[in-house]
Amino acid sequence: MDQQIGELADQLEPVTDDHVSKSIRSLLAAGLALPSGMDPDKAPDIFGFALAGVSSCGVQKATTRIIRGEYEINRAFVPTPPEFAALARKEALAIRADLNRLQLTKESMLDARPHEKTDAAQMAKIRDLVSRFKQQNPAAERCYAAPVKEPMTQEQEEYWAKIAALPPAGGQNETV
DSSP, rough: HHHHHHHHHHTSSBHHHHHHHHHHHHHHHHHOOOOOOOOOTTHHHHHHHHTOBBBHHHHHHHHHHHHHHHHSSSSTTOHHHHHHHHHHHHHHHHHHHHHHHHHHHHHHHHSSSOOOOOOHHHHHHHHHHHHHHHHHHHHHHHHHHOSSSSOOHHHHHHHHHHHHHHOOOGGOOOOO
């Protein structure tokens, strides 16, 4: 899972100026013209500025989809720098979502691991805290130690016996 997370994180690395130039050259080689009024010598810098911080995979996917004509845009021209950046960011969303999903899965798997057993010192500390709480809050004793007014039926005894036989939650074998 760490390998998959690493691969997705690599794909989401910001685009480099070299990658931007390569994408623009690919679009021009495919027969698309630069937006009207744009100086061809300044195009890589302008597109580089617009694409700063955008992932390389987003730029690559957007370039591929523009060349294939998969967007509802003017297919005779390279999209303007802001349009191209928006398309590239949109293409990176799926990768970003996959990365987030994997990270959350990894975190939940780590949280689901059995916790260490409570040692004797921790148990003594817990008992001491409970005892002090009971001394300081005598009214609270009534909440969890209410007297039973009538005896349990056979059915109730069986029900509570089944519950008592269940293993503790979280894999811990000791109780407070």
